[in-house]
Each structure stands twice: as C-alpha cells, then as structure tokens.
Amino acid sequence: MYTKIILTNFYMILNLRILVFFATLFIWQNNYIYSQEFILSGKVQDTSGNHLPDIVIYSNQINQYSISDSLGNFEFIYKKPSLVKLYASGLNIIPDSITVDLTTTTNIIFIVNFKSVELSEITIRNQNSIYDTRFLRSVENFGIYEAKKSDVINLEDLVVNKSNNNARQIYSKVTSINIWESDYFGLQLDIGGRGLSPNRSSNFNTRQNNYEISADPLGYPESYYTPPSQAVNQIQLVRGAGALQYGTQFGGLLNFIMKDGENSDPINIELSQSYDNHGTFSSYNSLYGGTKKLNYFLYIQHKKGDGWRENSSIKQYGFYTSINYRLGQRFRIYLDFTHMNYVSQQPGGLTDENFYINPKLSNRKRNWFNVNWNLYSNKIEYSPLNRLKINNITYGLIASRKSIGLLDDPTVIDNIGNRDLLHGSFDNLGIETRIQYDIPLKNNLNNTILLGSKIYRGETNFKQAIGSAGYDADFSELDTTIFSKPKSDFKFPNYNNAIFLESVIRLNNKISFVPGFRYEHIKTESNGYYTYNKKINSFEDFVEEIIRDTLSENRRIFIYGIGLSIRNNLFTEFYANATSNYRAINFSDIQIQTKTQIVDKEIKDESGYTIDIGMRKDNQLLSKYDISLFYTRYSNKIGDIIDDGLRVRTNIGSAQIFGLEFHYEKNLSTSNILNRFDAFNFYLNGSINRGRYVEINDRQQSFVSSGNYIEEIPKYILKTGIYILKNKMAFSLQSQFTGLQFSDAANTDESTQGIYGIIPDYYVIDVSYEYTINDYLTLHLDINNMTNNYFFTRRASAYPGPGIIPAANRTLNFTLIMTF
Known part of the structure; x- marks a missing residue:
C-alpha cells in the first residue's frame, strides 16, 4: 500500500516538474515575437441589457474573430493600434457593425438588435445560432480542436424526446454514429462509430464536465451512467x-x-x-x-x-x-x-x-x-x-x-x-x-x-x-x-x-x-x-x-x-x-x-x-x-x-x-x-x-x-x-x-x-x-x-x-x- 502511494507521489512530482520545464521553455519563446501588445475587450448585449453568448465578432483589418462567452464577453489581442470595423452575426439579430479607434479605446459594449418582433410576443430559441450544432473552435475550454473532426450538440436548442434521452434524435446530425437501441428508458448510452462497438460507448473516452465517468477508463471503459438531457448544456464529440x-x-x-x-x-x-x-x-x-x-x-x-x-x-x-x-x-x-x-x-x-x-x-x-x-x-x-x-x-x-x-x-x-x-x-x-x-x-x-x-x-x-x-x-x-x-x-x-x-x-x-x-x-x-x-x-x-x-x-x-x-x-x-x-x-x-x-x-x-x-x-x-x-x-x-x-x-x-x-x-x-x-x-x-x-x-x-x-x-x-x-x-x-x-x-x-x-x-x-x-x-x-x-x-x-x-x-x- 505504502509503495503504491510513494510511486504515485513520485510520478506526480515528476510530471509536475516536466510541466514546469515545458511551460518555462514555451514562455521563453517570446524572444521570437514583438514584446508590446494591446487588448480590446468587450461585451455583447441586446437592447434590454441581456448578455448574449456565442455571437461571432470579427474584423478583417486585424485578421481576427472572437465568439462571445456565456456572459457575452469577447476579446481581441493585437499589435498595432488602428481604426477598425467590428462585425457581429448570430441568429435572430440584425447583422451589425461598429467602428472602433483602437488608439483610444480598450473596452466596448456591442449592442445588437433582434430582427424579429418583440421578445414578449415570441419564444426566442437558439439565440446564438441558427443551428443546434456547431464545430468546436480552434482553441476552446483548455482544448485544441484545430484541424480535427468535431461536433457540438446544443441540447438547449433541440426539440427532441429528452425525457427518455432518445439518442436517435439527439445524435441525428453526427455522422457515422451507430446506436444500440437496447435501453428503452435512456439510462445507458450505447453509441459507436466507424466500425467500433456501441457497447456502453466504451470506445469513446466518455466525460462529464471534462472528467472521466466510465467504470474504469483503462480496465473497464463502459459507461453505466448517462446524464439526463434536460440537465446537459452541450455534448462535444471529437473523432480519432x-x-x-x-x-x-x-x-x-x-x-x-x-x-x-x-x-x-x-x-x-x-x-x-x-x-x-x-x-x-x-x-x-x-x-x-x-x-x-x-x-x-x-x-x-x-x-x-x-x-x-x-x-x-x-x-x-x-x-x-x-x-x-x-x-x-x-x-x-x-x-x-x-x-x-x-x-x-x-x-x-x-x-x-x-x-x-x-x-x-x-x-x-x-x-x-x-x-x-x-x-x-x-x-x-x-x-x-x-x-x-x-x-x-x-x-x-x-x-x-x-x-x-x-x-x-x-x-x-x-x-x-x-x-x-x-x-x-x-x-x-x-x-x-x-x-x-x-x-x-x-x-x-x-x-x-x-x-x-x-x-x-x-x-x-x-x-x-x-x-x-x-x-x-x-x-x-x-x-x-x-x-x-x-x-x-x-x-x-x-x-x-x-x-x-x-x-x-x-x-x-x-x-x-x-x-x-x-x-x-x-x-x-x-x-x-x-x-x-x-x-x-x-x-x-x-x-x-x-x-x-x-x-x-x-x-x-x-x-x-x-x-x-x-x-x-x-x-x-x-x-x-x-x-x-x-x-x-x-x-x-x-x-x-x-x-x-x-x-x-x-x-x-x-x-x-x-x-x-x-x-x-x-x-x-x-x-x-x-x-x-x-x-x-x-x-x-x-x-x-x-x-x-x-x-x-x-x-x-x-x-x-x-x-x-x-x-x-x-x-x-x-x-x-x-x-x-x-x-x-x-x-x-x-x-x-x-x-x-x-x-x-x-x-x-x-x-x-x-x-x-x-x-x-x-x-x-x-x-x-x-x-x-x-x-x-x-x-x-x-x-x-x-x-x-x-x-x-x-x-x-x-x-x-x-x-x-x-x-x-x-x-x-x-x-x-x-x-x-x-x-x-x-x-x-x-x-x-x-x-x-x-x-x-x-x-x-x-x-x-x-x-x-x-x-x-x-x-x-x-x-x-x-x-x-
């Protein structure tokens, strides 16, 4: 028992030292870059002051785009201050633009208007996207997904049978997914893809909030638990x-x-x-x-x-x-x-x-x-x-x-x-x-x-x-x-x-x-x-x-x-x-x-x-x-x-x-x-x-x-x-x-x-x-x-x-x- 604890601590210390070494090495690479940089931060809101997530803000002048987070925040980092035009796009908003003088401005509020009738008269679903799926961004939530086959399913926007976790409907826009429909009550998810067994999704690294939830990811990677769809914000999939x-x-x-x-x-x-x-x-x-x-x-x-x-x-x-x-x-x-x-x-x-x-x-x-x-x-x-x-x-x-x-x-x-x-x-x-x-x-x-x-x-x-x-x-x-x-x-x-x-x-x-x-x-x-x-x-x-x-x-x-x-x-x-x-x-x-x-x-x-x-x-x-x-x-x-x-x-x-x-x-x-x-x-x-x-x-x-x-x-x-x-x-x-x-x-x-x-x-x-x-x-x-x-x-x-x-x-x- 004590030997296992000592070995675990040894590996932990070794990995942390390696992390510190690489982090120091990569930060040192700033010798190759310009030392001075500027930051433009902002927030996307509607006319009522509500924060709007997942609105695309982009600028051709500085070759960048940013997508607002759950609080409507976005950020640009640039080298040369200038006069730029920022564009906003998203579902149910009127595409808009504003001009910003980066030599004098470092923080803005981008107010957009809905293109439909008054909010009280309709139900605004899927404010951030016309579609209920998207691709993972290049870098998102401590992950790199550039050049990878990926899908994001926005559960909040789906009109499907969520009470039974109906996988056939939830994963309908994900390609090459083979589903075992053997659990009528929706408590276990059985999906596979590209010739892999769907058995309890064991051929995926299955996670909740970015941590593993299967029985044993090494020895027994089967998932007996699937969260109810009503409680899930989004499902992320990345292939091989x-x-x-x-x-x-x-x-x-x-x-x-x-x-x-x-x-x-x-x-x-x-x-x-x-x-x-x-x-x-x-x-x-x-x-x-x-x-x-x-x-x-x-x-x-x-x-x-x-x-x-x-x-x-x-x-x-x-x-x-x-x-x-x-x-x-x-x-x-x-x-x-x-x-x-x-x-x-x-x-x-x-x-x-x-x-x-x-x-x-x-x-x-x-x-x-x-x-x-x-x-x-x-x-x-x-x-x-x-x-x-x-x-x-x-x-x-x-x-x-x-x-x-x-x-x-x-x-x-x-x-x-x-x-x-x-x-x-x-x-x-x-x-x-x-x-x-x-x-x-x-x-x-x-x-x-x-x-x-x-x-x-x-x-x-x-x-x-x-x-x-x-x-x-x-x-x-x-x-x-x-x-x-x-x-x-x-x-x-x-x-x-x-x-x-x-x-x-x-x-x-x-x-x-x-x-x-x-x-x-x-x-x-x-x-x-x-x-x-x-x-x-x-x-x-x-x-x-x-x-x-x-x-x-x-x-x-x-x-x-x-x-x-x-x-x-x-x-x-x-x-x-x-x-x-x-x-x-x-x-x-x-x-x-x-x-x-x-x-x-x-x-x-x-x-x-x-x-x-x-x-x-x-x-x-x-x-x-x-x-x-x-x-x-x-x-x-x-x-x-x-x-x-x-x-x-x-x-x-x-x-x-x-x-x-x-x-x-x-x-x-x-x-x-x-x-x-x-x-x-x-x-x-x-x-x-x-x-x-x-x-x-x-x-x-x-x-x-x-x-x-x-x-x-x-x-x-x-x-x-x-x-x-x-x-x-x-x-x-x-x-x-x-x-x-x-x-x-x-x-x-x-x-x-x-x-x-x-x-x-x-x-x-x-x-x-x-x-x-x-x-x-x-x-x-x-x-x-x-x-x-x-x-x-x-x-x-x-x-x-x-x-x-x-x-x-x-x-x-x-x-x-x-x-x-």
Missing part, C-alpha cells in the same frame, strides 16, 4: 485525433457539459413531468441561478414504470449538484457531485423466429440489473497572465453494477433454478492538469501551446457467482460448493500516468499546423481466483478446486499526430489530420465468462492509426456543411467469432475501414416563400462505410477469412429532417435509414439462437412538437418510431440478453414543463 489529449481510444472524445446556472437570475426553477403510452413516468426538477461571482445548478430526477416489452420495468433516482465561484478575474473554482441508482427488470433476448412473431415477447421473468453510480470532481482555473491559463481537475468514482438472471441462450427454457450473479465495483481517482499558453505573432495572430498531464489510479473488483432462485431483484450470493457451477473473484488495479503536448502553429491567417504527441505509462494487474468443478466418480459427484491467478503488465506507449488547417475565410476550412492510436485489453473482460461467450486468454492490445481529410463551413446565417473522408487501420482488432457454438472474444486480425461522411444544413427561412417562419432548417446527414479484415490471426477454422466485413458497421447511414420555429411553436421531423450490418466477424447470415447473425437494414421516423403557452408553461409531445416499425440493432451475447434485443415500437410521450 482526440486521442492525443484524452487518452488511447480509437473512438475519440464524448463529453457532456452540464448546465451551471451562469447568465441567469439568482433563483430559477424548472419542473418537467413526462408520461408515455407504455406506462413510464419521468420527473425532472432543477434549481439554478447565478450572480456576478457565484453560480449553482441542482437537479433531481426520478423514473418509474413499465417498458414496452413484457417483463420490463424501471425504478430510478438521480441527482446532481454543482457550484462555481469566481475569486477575482483570474481565479475560479468548481465543485460538483453526481448520484444515480436504479433497478431494472430486463426481458432478455429473443431468437429470430420469436422476434418476427412478436418482438414484445419475453421468456425471462427473473432477470434484474442494478447500478449505483457516484461521481465527484473539483476543478480550478487560474490565469496568472493574460496569455497563460492553468486548469486542474481532481475527480473520482465510487460505483457498482449488479446483475442476476439466466444467461443461457433464448432457446433454453427457464426451469426456475438458481440464477447467474455478476457483481462489479469500481473505485477510481484521477488528477489532470492543463497549461495553455498563447504566443502572439506579428500579424495579430496567436500560436497556442497546450501541455497536459494525467495521474490515475483505479481498482475494479469483479465477482461471478450463483444467486437465488427467486423472481425478485435479490443480488445476494450463495455458496457454490453445493452447485456444479464455477465462480470467480478478481481485483483489477490499474495505474496510468500520461503527459501530452499539442500546439497550433499558424504560418499566416489562413494556414496552420497542429503537431502533438502523448506518452503514457499504463500498469494493469489482475489478482484473484476462479473455481473448477472436477468430477471424482461416475455418480456426478465433484469437488470444487480453487485456481489462483495473478497477472501484471506494464506498457509505455508513445502516440503522435499532426493536423493541417487551411481557411479560405472566417467560415470555411479545409482540414486534415493523422493520429496513431492504441487500446489496451481489459483484464476485467478476460475473467468474466458466460454460457454464450468466452474470452481468449491470449488476447492482446489493439493498435493502429486514423486519418481524416475534409472541408467544412459554418456560416450561422446561411448554411453549414461538413464533408470528409476517413481511413482507420487496426492491428490485432478485437472482436467476436463463433467457435463450437460459442461466441469467442479474441484478436481477429488486421482490419481497415474507409468512409465518406457528409452533413449539410440550410436555413430556408431567408427565402421569399418561407420567410414568415422564424426558422425553417433542413438537413441531410449520412455516411458510407466499408470495413474489411485484411489479415486473420489463425482463425480460419472459425469461418473467418481475409475479406470478411467488419462487424457492427452499417454499410450506410442516412438521416434527414426539418426544424421549424414560428412564434411560440417549435417542430422537428427526422427520418433515419440504416443499412445491413453483421454481428460477428464470420459474417454469419443465418441464426437459430438469436446471438449471432445479420442485423437487417431498417428505417425509423421521429416527430417532436413543442408549444410555449406563456413564460411559465410549455407543452411537449414526442412520437418516436411513428410508423411503428419492428426492428433491432443488437444481438447480445450476455446482458441484457442473450439474443436479439428489439428496439421500441411506436412511443407517444407527453411532457409538461413549468419554469419559474
């Missing part, structure tokens, strides 16, 4: 190149930025109550507010009721609280805590035959799942100099997941015997530090350097045992010596220390390079035992043998990447990047075996690289598009094969994926025909992906061969929809077409047990409508899967199956929202 800043994950970054009460009255209350036609009640209630120095946000959530299938139910409670306080202009501290607990009954999986007869069927009455999730974090932001910013986050997780039920394939009849019990507990602690330094150049440009470190310790404990023979959610463990069934109990300590460096190097106001690297030291351990029941005679008598197993592995990993950005103007950019990547195996997966899936004991780490190249434009007043190509190469890609009737998780071989991704969105309310609407947006979003195995690791006997398609990658995904805003009414309609995909590397096309086989193509249509009665009351209606199609997106090998997990049929959800 995000690995340099956030860790070795091929999927990239998935970051939930929570609401914080900033830019609001001191006391605000929101009460949202929802009920659907399947009998599920959802209650979300929040209290928030802000002053000049203090902001706070609190929500309480409760769900209960039945699902759309037989033998499905939920009882869930959750709350979140955050507070942040400004200590002067340069120092700010944040604290937050999250708790979620739920117990759900799971109806299990189906065979293909049963699914096509009636997808509501269930032959599992005794399957239950329980999650208890607790997250905490403390963040400090400090800016000792105008160009130097420091961010430090300390975060932790104390959590558990329990499941009990029958894990045989769906053809096996439940004989009401003892159930399979799986129990996992997680205890994690991490510290991440980032230093951002802006280096001023000659032509009013800045180079940005971002230096970061991570110190992490996590411990996962997994038990596999025999549970009760009852019908209820009894997660107690029984003595297995009287049963002819194995059990196991393992601890998986993980240690991770990392340092990264990334920089934006601008050659001029149009061209920039973004080089970077990340060094990681990863230590994973496994310590525990499993039992083996050995027959001792012909009368089926046996003895239980205990086999102890200890593993330890150290890895030192160096990944690197480079990006290129060429801007034609303020809104249009050509981008390209190439990043190496790596993903460590999960020791926790190795020891958990089920009757339908086993794990290869010789499974190895994955490695590879990702390349992106594309063109994008984000003119918030007119149109928005992003079209790109990507290529991903895997070595030792981990996946599932079928061997002797069992699903085996192993290194299948080398694989490559090519993809075309595109998104186009147009504001049609500027046309003569549709100008009576406050907003009338059309979008088209899609991807065409082709992934194949190019080299197989000695698995030809399992019907896997070179040229097989990669599993869990639809051949195409096409999404289109409209969004209409008129006075107090908002309406959205979307349709999604998803192509055929395989569930295993052997490309099995026929199935008898439901566990492996093809996942057919499908389409689904969703409609949402919202009407604001007055300042205090809003009505919301969702019709999900409007055409009542029966389809499925997942064949599960364990929970919540095994077997086919049908997606929900037509669902009507009614929500009443009250605000005070």
Whole structure:
C-alpha cells in the first residue's frame, strides 16, 4: 500500500516538474515575437441589457474573430493600434457593425438588435445560432480542436424526446454514429462509430464536465451512467485525433457539459413531468441561478414504470449538484457531485423466429440489473497572465453494477433454478492538469501551446457467482460448493500516468499546423481466483478446486499526430489530420465468462492509426456543411467469432475501414416563400462505410477469412429532417435509414439462437412538437418510431440478453414543463 502511494507521489512530482520545464521553455519563446501588445475587450448585449453568448465578432483589418462567452464577453489581442470595423452575426439579430479607434479605446459594449418582433410576443430559441450544432473552435475550454473532426450538440436548442434521452434524435446530425437501441428508458448510452462497438460507448473516452465517468477508463471503459438531457448544456464529440489529449481510444472524445446556472437570475426553477403510452413516468426538477461571482445548478430526477416489452420495468433516482465561484478575474473554482441508482427488470433476448412473431415477447421473468453510480470532481482555473491559463481537475468514482438472471441462450427454457450473479465495483481517482499558453505573432495572430498531464489510479473488483432462485431483484450470493457451477473473484488495479503536448502553429491567417504527441505509462494487474468443478466418480459427484491467478503488465506507449488547417475565410476550412492510436485489453473482460461467450486468454492490445481529410463551413446565417473522408487501420482488432457454438472474444486480425461522411444544413427561412417562419432548417446527414479484415490471426477454422466485413458497421447511414420555429411553436421531423450490418466477424447470415447473425437494414421516423403557452408553461409531445416499425440493432451475447434485443415500437410521450 505504502509503495503504491510513494510511486504515485513520485510520478506526480515528476510530471509536475516536466510541466514546469515545458511551460518555462514555451514562455521563453517570446524572444521570437514583438514584446508590446494591446487588448480590446468587450461585451455583447441586446437592447434590454441581456448578455448574449456565442455571437461571432470579427474584423478583417486585424485578421481576427472572437465568439462571445456565456456572459457575452469577447476579446481581441493585437499589435498595432488602428481604426477598425467590428462585425457581429448570430441568429435572430440584425447583422451589425461598429467602428472602433483602437488608439483610444480598450473596452466596448456591442449592442445588437433582434430582427424579429418583440421578445414578449415570441419564444426566442437558439439565440446564438441558427443551428443546434456547431464545430468546436480552434482553441476552446483548455482544448485544441484545430484541424480535427468535431461536433457540438446544443441540447438547449433541440426539440427532441429528452425525457427518455432518445439518442436517435439527439445524435441525428453526427455522422457515422451507430446506436444500440437496447435501453428503452435512456439510462445507458450505447453509441459507436466507424466500425467500433456501441457497447456502453466504451470506445469513446466518455466525460462529464471534462472528467472521466466510465467504470474504469483503462480496465473497464463502459459507461453505466448517462446524464439526463434536460440537465446537459452541450455534448462535444471529437473523432480519432482526440486521442492525443484524452487518452488511447480509437473512438475519440464524448463529453457532456452540464448546465451551471451562469447568465441567469439568482433563483430559477424548472419542473418537467413526462408520461408515455407504455406506462413510464419521468420527473425532472432543477434549481439554478447565478450572480456576478457565484453560480449553482441542482437537479433531481426520478423514473418509474413499465417498458414496452413484457417483463420490463424501471425504478430510478438521480441527482446532481454543482457550484462555481469566481475569486477575482483570474481565479475560479468548481465543485460538483453526481448520484444515480436504479433497478431494472430486463426481458432478455429473443431468437429470430420469436422476434418476427412478436418482438414484445419475453421468456425471462427473473432477470434484474442494478447500478449505483457516484461521481465527484473539483476543478480550478487560474490565469496568472493574460496569455497563460492553468486548469486542474481532481475527480473520482465510487460505483457498482449488479446483475442476476439466466444467461443461457433464448432457446433454453427457464426451469426456475438458481440464477447467474455478476457483481462489479469500481473505485477510481484521477488528477489532470492543463497549461495553455498563447504566443502572439506579428500579424495579430496567436500560436497556442497546450501541455497536459494525467495521474490515475483505479481498482475494479469483479465477482461471478450463483444467486437465488427467486423472481425478485435479490443480488445476494450463495455458496457454490453445493452447485456444479464455477465462480470467480478478481481485483483489477490499474495505474496510468500520461503527459501530452499539442500546439497550433499558424504560418499566416489562413494556414496552420497542429503537431502533438502523448506518452503514457499504463500498469494493469489482475489478482484473484476462479473455481473448477472436477468430477471424482461416475455418480456426478465433484469437488470444487480453487485456481489462483495473478497477472501484471506494464506498457509505455508513445502516440503522435499532426493536423493541417487551411481557411479560405472566417467560415470555411479545409482540414486534415493523422493520429496513431492504441487500446489496451481489459483484464476485467478476460475473467468474466458466460454460457454464450468466452474470452481468449491470449488476447492482446489493439493498435493502429486514423486519418481524416475534409472541408467544412459554418456560416450561422446561411448554411453549414461538413464533408470528409476517413481511413482507420487496426492491428490485432478485437472482436467476436463463433467457435463450437460459442461466441469467442479474441484478436481477429488486421482490419481497415474507409468512409465518406457528409452533413449539410440550410436555413430556408431567408427565402421569399418561407420567410414568415422564424426558422425553417433542413438537413441531410449520412455516411458510407466499408470495413474489411485484411489479415486473420489463425482463425480460419472459425469461418473467418481475409475479406470478411467488419462487424457492427452499417454499410450506410442516412438521416434527414426539418426544424421549424414560428412564434411560440417549435417542430422537428427526422427520418433515419440504416443499412445491413453483421454481428460477428464470420459474417454469419443465418441464426437459430438469436446471438449471432445479420442485423437487417431498417428505417425509423421521429416527430417532436413543442408549444410555449406563456413564460411559465410549455407543452411537449414526442412520437418516436411513428410508423411503428419492428426492428433491432443488437444481438447480445450476455446482458441484457442473450439474443436479439428489439428496439421500441411506436412511443407517444407527453411532457409538461413549468419554469419559474
């Protein structure tokens, strides 16, 4: 114990010394720049004095643009005082400009006018953007996103089913996202992209407010908790190149930025109550507010009721609280805590035959799942100099997941015997530090350097045992010596220390390079035992043998990447990047075996690289598009094969994926025909992906061969929809077409047990409508899967199956929202 503490402290001191060294070195680079600089700061307000965030302020004379923050603040740093014209653009404001004499002025207030009728007569939605998505800025919130494939979803602006966290609607404008629609209640998010498994979003580095929230980012990177959409301000996604800043994950970054009460009255209350036609009640209630120095946000959530299938139910409670306080202009501290607990009954999986007869069927009455999730974090932001910013986050997780039920394939009849019990507990602690330094150049440009470190310790404990023979959610463990069934109990300590460096190097106001690297030291351990029941005679008598197993592995990993950005103007950019990547195996997966899936004991780490190249434009007043190509190469890609009737998780071989991704969105309310609407947006979003195995690791006997398609990658995904805003009414309609995909590397096309086989193509249509009665009351209606199609997106090998997990049929959800 003391040795671990000493080693952790040693790495902390070493990383801090490295940080100080690099920070000193980069600041010393000012020898290359002009020593004198000027700052113009300002604030964007409407005619009533309200602060307006995300308004674009730009000037052609000084080759700069700035986007106002949540308090309406913006800033320019320049070298030569002169007379300049500043322009402002944003949704529902009249584009405007002012002339500023920089020789005499250092602070301004930019007042803009709304182009619609009086605020009291309409509901102003999405004041900062005509669209509910955008790209991450070049440098934003202690992150560098120049030349990276990125998306930001503004949850406040979406007209979707938020009470059930409907991922199909929320991520409708993000390309190449494959969704497992296996959690009707919206408590767990299952998304993947570009040929990566959607299983609990485990191939993304999943974060909340920039800190990790998965069970164990190294040993068990599955996310059993997803924040309610009503409490989320925005969702940030960065594809493969995000690995340099956030860790070795091929999927990239998935970051939930929570609401914080900033830019609001001191006391605000929101009460949202929802009920659907399947009998599920959802209650979300929040209290928030802000002053000049203090902001706070609190929500309480409760769900209960039945699902759309037989033998499905939920009882869930959750709350979140955050507070942040400004200590002067340069120092700010944040604290937050999250708790979620739920117990759900799971109806299990189906065979293909049963699914096509009636997808509501269930032959599992005794399957239950329980999650208890607790997250905490403390963040400090400090800016000792105008160009130097420091961010430090300390975060932790104390959590558990329990499941009990029958894990045989769906053809096996439940004989009401003892159930399979799986129990996992997680205890994690991490510290991440980032230093951002802006280096001023000659032509009013800045180079940005971002230096970061991570110190992490996590411990996962997994038990596999025999549970009760009852019908209820009894997660107690029984003595297995009287049963002819194995059990196991393992601890998986993980240690991770990392340092990264990334920089934006601008050659001029149009061209920039973004080089970077990340060094990681990863230590994973496994310590525990499993039992083996050995027959001792012909009368089926046996003895239980205990086999102890200890593993330890150290890895030192160096990944690197480079990006290129060429801007034609303020809104249009050509981008390209190439990043190496790596993903460590999960020791926790190795020891958990089920009757339908086993794990290869010789499974190895994955490695590879990702390349992106594309063109994008984000003119918030007119149109928005992003079209790109990507290529991903895997070595030792981990996946599932079928061997002797069992699903085996192993290194299948080398694989490559090519993809075309595109998104186009147009504001049609500027046309003569549709100008009576406050907003009338059309979008088209899609991807065409082709992934194949190019080299197989000695698995030809399992019907896997070179040229097989990669599993869990639809051949195409096409999404289109409209969004209409008129006075107090908002309406959205979307349709999604998803192509055929395989569930295993052997490309099995026929199935008898439901566990492996093809996942057919499908389409689904969703409609949402919202009407604001007055300042205090809003009505919301969702019709999900409007055409009542029966389809499925997942064949599960364990929970919540095994077997086919049908997606929900037509669902009507009614929500009443009250605000005070």
